[in-house]
Amino acid sequence: MARKVTVGVPREVKDSEFRVALTPAGAHVLAEAGHRVVVQAGAGEGSGFSDEAYRRAGAVIVADAADVWSQADLVVKVKEPVEQEYRYFREGMTIFAYLHLAAAPRLAKAMLESGVTGVAYETVQLPSGALPLLAPMSEVAGRMSVQVGAQFLESFCGGRGVLLGGVPGVPPADVVIVGGGVVGLNAAKIAVGMGASVTVIDKSAERLRYLDDVFGGRVTTLMSNPHHIAAAARRADLLIGAVLVPGARAPRLVTEAMVRSMKKGAVIVDVAVDQGGSVETVDRATTHRDPVYVKHGVVHYAVANIPGAVPRTSTLALTNATLPYVLELADKEIADAARDNPALRSGVNVHRGMICHPAVAEAVGLPYAPPPF
Numbered sequence: 001m002a003r004k005v006t007v008g009v010p011r012e013v014k015d016s017e018f019r020v021a022l023t024p025a026g027a028h029v030l031a032e033a034g035h036r037v038v039v040q041a042g043a044g045e046g047s048g049f050s051d052e053a054y055r056r057a058g059a060v061i062v063a064d065a066a067d068v069w070s071q072a073d074l075v076v077k078v079k080e081p082v083e084q085e086y087r088y089f090r091e092g093m094t095i096f097a098y099l100h101l102a103a104a105p106r107l108a109k110a111m112l113e114s115g116v117t118g119v120a121y122e123t124v125q126l127p128s129g130a131l132p133l134l135a136p137m138s139e140v141a142g143r144m145s146v147q148v149g150a151q152f153l154e155s156f157c158g159g160r161g162v163l164l165g166g167v168p169g170v171p172p173a174d175v176v177i178v179g180g181g182v183v184g185l186n187a188a189k190i191a192v193g194m195g196a197s198v199t200v201i202d203k204s205a206e207r208l209r210y211l212d213d214v215f216g217g218r219v220t221t222l223m224s225n226p227h228h229i230a231a232a233a234r235r236a237d238l239l240i241g242a243v244l245v246p247g248a249r250a251p252r253l254v255t256e257a258m259v260r261s262m263k264k265g266a267v268i269v270d271v272a273v274d275q276g277g278s279v280e281t282v283d284r285a286t287t288h289r290d291p292v293y294v295k296h297g298v299v300h301y302a303v304a305n306i307p308g309a310v311p312r313t314s315t316l317a318l319t320n321a322t323l324p325y326v327l328e329l330a331d332k333e334i335a336d337a338a339r340d341n342p343a344l345r346s347g348v349n350v351h352r353g354m355i356c357h358p359a360v361a362e363a364v365g366l367p368y369a370p371p372p373f
Contacts, residue, residue, distance in 0.1 A: 003331055004034050005035055006036040007074045007330055008071060009037065009039045009040065009068065010068045010069065011041075011042055011043040013082055013084065014080075014082060015287045016288035016289055016308060016309075017078065017079055018311035019305075019314050019318065020043050020046065020049065021076040021077050021078050021096075021322070022319060022326070023316060023319045024049055024057040026323045029327065033327060035330045037058065037059040038059065038060050038067070038072060039059045039060070039068070040065055041062065046311050047316075049315075069085070074330055075095045076097070076322070078098060078308075080098060080099045080100055086110040091116065091352070092115070092116075093117070094116070094118075098121045100275055101118070102247060102249045102276065108350065108360070108364045112355070115352050115353055117334050117350065117352065120247070120347055121134060121322065122246065122247070123357055131182075132321055133347075136317035138186070140307040140314050141183055142182065142242065143186045144307070144310065145187050145269040146175065146190040146194065146196075146240070148301055149164075149175070152292060153173065153267050159266075160237060160264070160265030161265070162237050164191070166195065171197070172197050173238060174238070175187075175191040175196040175236070175240070176201070176232040177191070177199065177242055178239065178243060178253055179200075179240075180202030180207045180208065181202075183240075183242035184202065185211065187240050188215065188219055191238075198215075198218070198219040198220065200220070202224055205223065224253070226255075229253055229254060230255075233259070234262065237266055238268075239266065239268045239269075241254060241270035241271055241282070243272055244272060245359065246359065247360045248362065249275055250277055251278060252279070254279040254280060256281050258280075259279065259281045259295065259296050259298055265297065265299065266298050266299070267301065268282070268300050268301065270301070273303070277302065286300075286301070286303050288303055288308065325341075328340075328341060329344070334348070334373070335373035336373075351371055355369065
């Protein structure tokens with residue numbers, strides 16, 4: 001007999017987070033597979049999905065978060081649980097979300113103590129090394145990083161008063177992107193499209209060759225080292241932190257001394273802030289309601305959920321990527337799903353009191369144990 005579970009979708013509670021983990025179309029797929037889908041009232045409103053749309057898709061609407069968490073075998077979220085949600089954790093439950101445990105030791109401890117299984121979108125990894133569930137939000141965040149950077153370069157936002165693309169007779173802004181992965185590639189696309197002078201820095205010569213081919217020489221590529229990063233930071237009008245080590249805390253590649261050397265009114269957008277930040281002066285995450293602070297005369301944008309600003313686009317893109325994995329986790333026990341799909345196995349960060357991802361274990365300073373399946 002096929003396994004049937006309850007999949008719970010609570011409303012996101014992180015500040016200014018309007019995405020939802022499952023669209024009505026996704027709920028319909030799960031319901032058609034025989035699973036019960038429980039959605040908190042209003043969970044989809046921020047992304048333009050009404051409770052009635054979920055009902056028509058076959059989901060059950062419940063009044064509050066406690067109803068969702070208490071009924072669900074599998075909880076599907078966008079952002080990591082916040083402290084007010086820890087009380088809902090229970091042994092045997094699986095939580096599937098962006099967990100970013102390397103930057104959240106208290107959450108890791110709460111998950112360990114409760115015995116839940118935590119599968120992190122950001123460490124689900126294909127044999128090729130690709131991160132299929134991180135990619136869609138990295139695409140959004142990379143594109144938005146340039147958009148918000150251009151906004152905060154405006155003088156009334158505290159910036160230098162520089163137009164990203166310049167005008168005839170006036171040079172464009174210098175955009176420096178530290179990291180040439182999915183975020184960096186998408187940031188470069190928008191920056192080039194807006195007419196900026198773009199430099200991408202990465203540690204992989206192969207990746208730099210790829211970017212040079214993609215952009216046909218319209219971006220400058222540099223091998224990552226402290227000298228190149230420092231020199232690029234000094235001339236940058238907009239610096240975008242776009243580095244990622246799956247499961248681990250982001251490396252601090254842009255030092256405080258480099259930030260001190262930057263132009264007054266320059267802007268930093270650190271997309272890696274949800275993994276601890278790649279810029280040394282990014283000492284706290286900000287929110288969409290209060291997105292920037294100034295340090296050493298440089299505007300710092302450190303919003304940890306950048307794609308939450310465009311929740312409709314982000315929710316649709318996220319569900320496109322996550323739904324096949326949600327279906328696997330619903331259809332099978334976690335051990336079977338992980339054995340059958342190595343990508344899902346790499347996503348298991350916490351399982352029954354064990355840290356099961358080596359980079360997470362190192363980041364939070366706790367012992368590592370490989371998944372027992």
